[in-house]
Amino acid sequence: MKLTILGCYSATPRTDTNPTSQVLEINNHMFLIDCGEGTQVELRRNKIKFARIKHIFISHLHGDHFFGLVGLISTFRLLTRETELHIYCPKGLKEVITLQMKLADSWTNYQLIFHELTSTESELIFEDDKVQVFTIPLDHRVYTNGFLFKEKAGDRHLDMDAVLNANINVAYYRKLKQGYDVVNEDGVLIDNNKVTTDPNPPKSYAFCSDTAYNEAIIPIIKGVDVLYHESTFLDQHASLAPKTKHSTAKEAATIAKKAKVKTLVLGHFSTRYDNLNDFKSEAQTVFESVELADDGKTFNFD
Amino acid sequence: MKLTILGCYSATPRTDTNPTSQVLEINNHMFLIDCGEGTQVELRRNKIKFARIKHIFISHLHGDHFFGLVGLISTFRLLTRETELHIYCPKGLKEVITLQMKLADSWTNYQLIFHELTSTESELIFEDDKVQVFTIPLDHRVYTNGFLFKEKAGDRHLDMDAVLNANINVAYYRKLKQGYDVVNEDGVLIDNNKVTTDPNPPKSYAFCSDTAYNEAIIPIIKGVDVLYHESTFLDQHASLAPKTKHSTAKEAATIAKKAKVKTLVLGHFSTRYDNLNDFKSEAQTVFESVELADDGKTFNFD
Numbered sequence: 001m002k003l004t005i006l007g008c009y010s011a012t013p014r015t016d017t018n019p020t021s022q023v024l025e026i027n028n029h030m031f032l033i034d035c036g037e038g039t040q041v042e043l044r045r046n047k048i049k050f051a052r053i054k055h056i057f058i059s060h061l062h063g064d065h066f067f068g069l070v071g072l073i074s075t076f077r078l079l080t081r082e083t084e085l086h087i088y089c090p091k092g093l094k095e096v097i098t099l100q101m102k103l104a105d106s107w108t109n110y111q112l113i114f115h116e117l118t119s120t121e122s123e124l125i126f127e128d129d130k131v132q133v134f135t136i137p138l139d140h141r142v143y144t145n146g147f148l149f150k151e152k153a154g155d156r157h158l159d160m161d162a163v164l165n166a167n168i169n170v171a172y173y174r175k176l177k178q179g180y181d182v183v184n185e186d187g188v189l190i191d192n193n194k195v196t197t198d199p200n201p202p203k204s205y206a207f208c209s210d211t212a213y214n215e216a217i218i219p220i221i222k223g224v225d226v227l228y229h230e231s232t233f234l235d236q237h238a239s240l241a242p243k244t245k246h247s248t249a250k251e252a253a254t255i256a257k258k259a260k261v262k263t264l265v266l267g268h269f270s271t272r273y274d275n276l277n278d279f280k281s282e283a284q285t286v287f288e289s290v291e292l293a294d295d296g297k298t299f300n301f302d
Numbered sequence: 303m304k305l306t307i308l309g310c311y312s313a314t315p316r317t318d319t320n321p322t323s324q325v326l327e328i329n330n331h332m333f334l335i336d337c338g339e340g341t342q343v344e345l346r347r348n349k350i351k352f353a354r355i356k357h358i359f360i361s362h363l364h365g366d367h368f369f370g371l372v373g374l375i376s377t378f379r380l381l382t383r384e385t386e387l388h389i390y391c392p393k394g395l396k397e398v399i400t401l402q403m404k405l406a407d408s409w410t411n412y413q414l415i416f417h418e419l420t421s422t423e424s425e426l427i428f429e430d431d432k433v434q435v436f437t438i439p440l441d442h443r444v445y446t447n448g449f450l451f452k453e454k455a456g457d458r459h460l461d462m463d464a465v466l467n468a469n470i471n472v473a474y475y476r477k478l479k480q481g482y483d484v485v486n487e488d489g490v491l492i493d494n495n496k497v498t499t500d501p502n503p504p505k506s507y508a509f510c511s512d513t514a515y516n517e518a519i520i521p522i523i524k525g526v527d528v529l530y531h532e533s534t535f536l537d538q539h540a541s542l543a544p545k546t547k548h549s550t551a552k553e554a555a556t557i558a559k560k561a562k563v564k565t566l567v568l569g570h571f572s573t574r575y576d577n578l579n580d581f582k583s584e585a586q587t588v589f590e591s592v593e594l595a596d597d598g599k600t601f602n603f604d
Contacts, residue, residue: 012377013340015347037373038315038340045317061405063376071339074365075314092405099401103363103394105444142407 001026001151001203001301003226006042008267008293010210010232010246011064013037018295019064020268022228023048024205027130027151032056033207039068040075046296050076051083055126057133058089059209060144066093070100077108084111088125088133090143091116117145122220136220138211140245146209148220151202162195203301206261209268212242213251218259226301227261228293230268234278237270249279253286263301267293303328303453303505303603305528308344310569310595312512312534312548313366315339319573320597321366324530325350326507329432329453334358335509341370342377348598352378353385357428359435360391361511362446368395372402379410386413390427390435392445393418419447424522432456438522440513442547448511450522453504464497505603508563511570514544515553520561528603529563530595532570536580539572551581555588565603569595 002025007018019036023043030052032039043050058066066089076085085108087093094114101107115125117135120143126133129152136146155177163176168190172182181192206221209230221227232246241248247255249266256264264287266279273279276292283290291299304327309320321338325345332354334341345352360368368391378387387410389395396416403409417427419437422445428435431454438448457479465478470492474484483494508523511532523529534548543550549557551568558566566589568581575581578594585592593601 011380013343013373015343037370038343041315041317041340061402062408063373063402063406067373067376068339071315071365071369074369078313090405092401096398096401096405099394099398100363100365103392103398103444104365106364142405 001205003299004046005293005295005297006039006046007036007295008269010268010270014271017271018042020209024149026149026203029131031149033147034059034065035069035072036064037067040072050079054083055086057147058093059146060140060142061090061092062142070097073097073108073112076110077106081110084113086113086115088115088117091118136206136208136217138208139214140210144210147207149205153202154199156196156199159195159197166190166195210246212245213247218255221259221261223260225262226265227256228265228267229255231266231279232268232270234273235282249282250286253283257287263289263291265291265293303507305601306348307595307597307599308341308348309338309597310571312570312572316573320344322511322570326451328451328505331433333451335449336361336367337371337374338366339369342374352381356385357388359449360389360395361448362442362444363392363394364444372399375399375410375414378412379408383412386415388415388417390417390419393420438508438510438519440510441516442512446512449509451507455504456501458498458501461497461499468492468497512548514547515549520557523561523563525562527564528567529558530567530569531557533568533581534570534572536575537584551585552588555585559589565591565593567593567595
């Protein structure tokens with residue numbers, strides 16, 4: 001599981017900082033999460049192949065989280081993409097995009113599929129044989145969802161020495177990986193646990209931005225490997241957090257602690273601060289395992 | 303008159319090139335022309351003060367000419383702008399922008415005034431005591447206008463030695479600047495030409511992008527000081543120009559020659575070419591005074 005931060009600053013793009021966008025690589029999927037202005041250029045800068053992006057998740061319709069989407073869709077068209085593209089987003093975005101395609105008389109030659117969200121309960125919005133994605137309803141000024149990405153349990157690993165010793169026909173290997181006991185060439189039932197080892201533990205990642213401090217998300221994100229939680233403010237501006245429905249670094253850390261996550265990544269920093277290390281030190285007064293996002297930074301969680 | 307190129311490449315933004323946007327400084331106005339994705343960052347990079355931009359001209363509704371506008375409008379709001387902002391654009395853009403403001407529940411605290419254009423004849427769309435702006439109907443795949451910026455003739459300059467010698471009361475200086483003959487302290491009528499010199503010749507700038515080769519614009523842009531004309535293609539791809547309704551460097555030069563402009567600036571280069579000098583050399587087989595636009599380049603035409 002690998003996370004590439006394309007942008008992790010709030011509000012307006014600047015020459016040296018980008019609004020929210022990140023790429024989560026999990027079980028061979030490449031999920032794009034949020035798409036502020038300039039995201040397509042940051043994808044290029046980070047050498048992420050456009051063709052690998054098939055699913056885009058948009059948290060909410062404030063500009064710093066989606067103004068780059070229409071340009072990315074348009075660039076995919078100009079590059080003659082054929083693969084379908086799925087957009088998971090609040091209701092309304094489809095109208096914004098299609099209106100602009102209509103005015104430009106420029107329709108995509110690939111299938112563009114919007115999954116517009118309106119529920120205020122957590123729901124499963126994507127599933128295949130390897131990964132599930134759930135929404136995490138957040139508390140912000142407009143309708144907002146975070147997203148929880150969960151690997152499914154993988155296959156058990158064959159202990160090949162033990163398998164060969166047990167004289168099991170190759171036709172049963174798939175059953176073994178799936179956890180079944182099988183009968184060997186001599187007609188003896190072999191206990192699965194004797195010839196296989198546990199699968200890699202499934203990874204999970206929760207993206208929570210933008211949101212006020214909100215304990216309602218704790219049961220949804222309980223025990224995730226990595227929580228990306230917004231921390232727009234430091235303690236000195238804590239009074240602004242509830243007013244603007246954002247969080248402080250300490251609030252993000254409190255959520256991480258209560259949800260017993262393994263690692264907290266902080267992001268969505270207000271551009272008023274020069275020293276990001278203050279976010280880390282304030283959060284660490286509450287929760288130890290804290291990382292700071294930064295534009296262009298890659299985290300490897302394997 | 304000063305022109306700053308923020309972006310001069312066609313189609314998609316890349317790490318080292320930007321889509322169309324430029325700033326024309328003329329007679330103390332700062333006009334923003336087109337606004338591709340990333341324009342607000344390029345304005346910052348080129349240290350152009352946001353507050354000085356009061357009029358934005360959008361040629362047409364292909365993304366590489368306007369996808370940066372909604373973000374710029376939003377950033378102005380976040381920076382608590384109060385000055386009104388005028389947008390001159392094809393019909394439809396107001397709906398695109400207001401729909402996004404509605405979904406974000408984020409309305410500007412400054413007045414945002416759209417002047418939506420539908421005419422296919424050249425028309426006067428802005429005028430004050432110093433400058434006029436006219437549309438230049440272009441021939442592209444969607445409704446498109448270029449823009450002609452014309453300084454009005456300025457005041458005559460006082461020849462102060464002559465004025466003092468002629469014994470003219472200071473109360474008449476303004477009349478002198480306006481070209482009137484005036485009566486001096488001795489009751490004698492003074493010939494204006496004896497005590498003033500000609501005003502600076504008024505400058506003019508024509509922006510023509512995107513367009514197929516189109517001789518219909520020649521009467522409108524006749525004799526301008528500077529013509530910015532798109533040249534998406536080199537001769538080797540000349541067959542693509544009419545199909546896509548773009549121009550080659552030679553076609554841009556032919557328009558410049560027939561319209562007897564002083565200087566031609568080429569831009570809107572296809573990103574398929576590595577060497578922009580070929581645009582200049584091909585154009586110069588037709589018309590001598592050719593400049594190449596480039597992102598971040600400033601032209602001083604005084």
